[in-house]
Amino acid sequence: MLLEINNLSGGYGAKQVIHDIDIKVNAGELVGLIGLNGAGKSTTIKHVLGLLPVKSGQVKVNGYELEQDEQSYRRQVAYIPEQPMLYEQLTLQEHLRLIAQGYGVDEGTAKERSDFYAERMRMKKQLAWFPSVFSKGMKQKAMILCALVTGSELLVVDEPFVGLDPLAIRELLLIFSELKKEGKGILMSTHILETAERHCDRFVLLHEGRVAAEGTTEELRRRYGLENGTLDDLYVRAIEEAER
Numbered sequence: 001m002l003l004e005i006n007n008l009s010g011g012y013g014a015k016q017v018i019h020d021i022d023i024k025v026n027a028g029e030l031v032g033l034i035g036l037n038g039a040g041k042s043t044t045i046k047h048v049l050g051l052l053p054v055k056s057g058q059v060k061v062n063g064y065e066l067e068q069d070e071q072s073y074r075r076q077v078a079y080i081p082e083q084p085m086l087y088e089q090l091t092l093q094e095h096l097r098l099i100a101q102g103y104g105v106d107e108g109t110a111k112e113r114s115d116f117y118a119e120r121m122r123m124k125k126q127l128a129w130f131p132s133v134f135s136k137g138m139k140q141k142a143m144i145l146c147a148l149v150t151g152s153e154l155l156v157v158d159e160p161f162v163g164l165d166p167l168a169i170r171e172l173l174l175i176f177s178e179l180k181k182e183g184k185g186i187l188m189s190t191h192i193l194e195t196a197e198r199h200c201d202r203f204v205l206l207h208e209g210r211v212a213a214e215g216t217t218e219e220l221r222r223r224y225g226l227e228n229g230t231l232d233d234l235y236v237r238a239i240e241e242a243e244r
Contacts, residue, residue: 009021030200080157123142158189
């Protein structure tokens with residue numbers, strides 16, 4: 001099991017947002033984290049990243065807990081945030097070099113990955129550019145490259161398609177497919193349910209800080225009696241059931 005979240009409760013200080021969350025991500029699997037605004041997706045992600053303290057429960061990545069071995073834990077996880085966060089004083093290439101050093105990636109491997117993924121994301125000539133001249137889409141691509149250069153076993157992705165053009169979305173989904181074949185795991189939060197339905201192996205549906213349902217599309221269709229239901233249909237039914 002690559003990611004194990006067991007009975008996780010937490011939030012911000014005294015404000016508890018998520019309650020007894022259970023999520024599993026296997027090697028070679030893309031799991032979609034689906035929910036309305038305020039459902040607890042970002043809070044869950046922040047706990048996986050170790051940005052918020054666990055109130056109760058457990059989070060393990062590749063067998064590591066943050067409290068047991070912080071360095072090993074953090075090197076297992078790469079993150080693509082919804083809002084790009086870049087240093088204005090560093091070129092894209094310098095960002096990638098810095099991230100790689102932090103993850104213990106040797107210089108040769110880092111350059112090989114940087115060149116490979118920059119070519120894939122149509123950012124090769126932008127490697128020498130500073131973020132101040134990037135478009136919104138370029139900034140998002142930069143964050144994607146920063147995550148991919150790490151070679152981490154678990155990729156945590158929060159709304160990765162915001163600002164990307166159709167070709168970049170297609171290429172990113174192809175990269176996700178290749179990473180799965182390499183045995184990497186991906187936890188992806190997104191509101192684009194049509195894309196999620198086509199590419200995710202399983203789904204975790206959150207509502208008001210709790211898991212309302214989880215499973216494959218077929219499992220969810222059987223659960224809610226919607227033989228040909230879309231992910232959108234299934235999520236609406238899960239919310240309705242949870243609120244009853």
